[in-house]
Amino acid sequence: MHRNAIDKQIAEFCHSIKQADDVEVIKKLFSEMFTEPELNDLALRWKLLKMLQNGISQRKIAVELGISLCKITRGAKLLKDRKSVIGSIIKQYA
Numbered sequence: 001m002h003r004n005a006i007d008k009q010i011a012e013f014c015h016s017i018k019q020a021d022d023v024e025v026i027k028k029l030f031s032e033m034f035t036e037p038e039l040n041d042l043a044l045r046w047k048l049l050k051m052l053q054n055g056i057s058q059r060k061i062a063v064e065l066g067i068s069l070c071k072i073t074r075g076a077k078l079l080k081d082r083k084s085v086i087g088s089i090i091k092q093y094a
Contacts, residue, residue: 049075049086053094 001009020026030039044065051061058072078084 045071045075048072049079049090050094052076052079053090 017026017029020029030042034042044067048061048065048067048071051064052058052072052075058069058076061067061072062069079087079090081087
């Protein structure tokens with residue numbers, strides 16, 4: 001798919017999530033849409049962002065979660081970016 005087509009599909013998916021407005025419905029949607037490995041990747045990324053937000057070192061995160069420093073560095077850059085949406089959201093859950 002071309003970038004514009006992908007953006008359109010992602011926007012529609014985001015709107016569907018917003019309309020669901022129920023965590024259990026959204027969890028069911030995710031379990032139907034994504035494979036177990038995809039859900040594991042999503043959960044792992046969320047956990048590493050929370051750990052970074054809580055000040056845990058990148059090396060400790062790498063050891064604890066068994067992931068590369070590259071993946072962790074990407075998350076750290078997102079949290080440092082003042083324009084990043086994830087930075088403001090993750091603070092509520094960290």
